[in-house]
Amino acid sequence: MEWMAWTWPTAAFFMIIATTLMVFTVLAIKFPETPRKGVLGIETTRGDRLFITLLGSAFINLAWLGVIGANQPFALIVCLVYALAVFRWV
Incomplete structure (x- = not known):
């Protein structure tokens, strides 16, 4: 992590955001939703x-x-x- 001067909490934050986006992508594919x-x-x-x-x-x-x-x-x-x-x- 030193090559970007990130701390572990910063890296964890972005990993959580990336994981959330992946989960929401899978949900959108498996369970299409109509806007409400x-x-x-x-x-x-x-x-x-x-x-x-x-x-x-x-x-x-x-x-x-x-x-x-x-x-x-x-x-x-x-x-x-x-x-x-x-x-x-x-």
């Missing part, structure tokens, strides 16, 4: 909701760092609640 309309009033698929979740989680973590600055693992809990809400209602 949620709270936002737009039609979304699983992939759309994943993208919304990842983007929102990035902003949640940035805001957490800016406002609180410490106890970043608690931001993960907020992100998980956000992800559940997105996949349930969006």
Whole structure:
């Protein structure tokens, strides 16, 4: 990992994102989905909701760092609640 100056948490983060994308690709092939309309009033698929979740989680973590600055693992809990809400209602 030294050739890119990555830390193990950074590498794990990108491995988890890559794995998630692979799982969602397999799900899309095995179980095709029709778009559904949620709270936002737009039609979304699983992939759309994943993208919304990842983007929102990035902003949640940035805001957490800016406002609180410490106890970043608690931001993960907020992100998980956000992800559940997105996949349930969006």
